[in-house]
Amino acid sequence: MIFRYLADKPLRMREARTILAYAKENYSTLPFAERWVAGLVPRFKLGLALRQLVSSKSLHAYHILRECERGLVAQAEHSIRVTNSGCEILTEE
Numbered sequence: 001m002i003f004r005y006l007a008d009k010p011l012r013m014r015e016a017r018t019i020l021a022y023a024k025e026n027y028s029t030l031p032f033a034e035r036w037v038a039g040l041v042p043r044f045k046l047g048l049a050l051r052q053l054v055s056s057k058s059l060h061a062y063h064i065l066r067e068c069e070r071g072l073v074a075q076a077e078h079s080i081r082v083t084n085s086g087c088e089i090l091t092e093e
Contacts, residue, residue, distance in 0.1 A: 001050075002062040004031045009056045015041035015049040020058050031062065 005023040019037050026032070038046055053059040065073035079090040 001034050001064065002031050003034065003050070003054075004060045004062070006057055006060050009058045011052060011056060011058065013045070013049050013052055015045045016052045016056075016058075019049055020053055023059065 003023070005020070005028050008020065008024065011017050011020065018040050022037060022040055023032060027036075034046070034050065041049055050059070050061075054061045067073055078092070081088045081090055
């Protein structure tokens with residue numbers, strides 16, 4: 001799932017506070033994926049912490065996109081530099 005930082009709120013769970021502080025510092029203006037914060041807290045508490053953050057309106061959760069035929073939608077992007085002689089993909093390894 002994808003999330004976006006909204007605001008600091010009082011939270012009971014230490015793990016939720018940890019995720020919120022990290023999201024504020026690293027993703028305050030951009031959405032972020034659940035897997036990007038998964039290593040911050042024990043795996044079995046991640047879902048509960050994220051639910052608390054969403055219910056407290058500290059994070060906004062974006063729903064998973066589905067296509068018309070009920071398949072999942074994936075998105076990938078590249079950063080490019082456009083010059084007079086063409087373009088260069090900057091995000092390829």
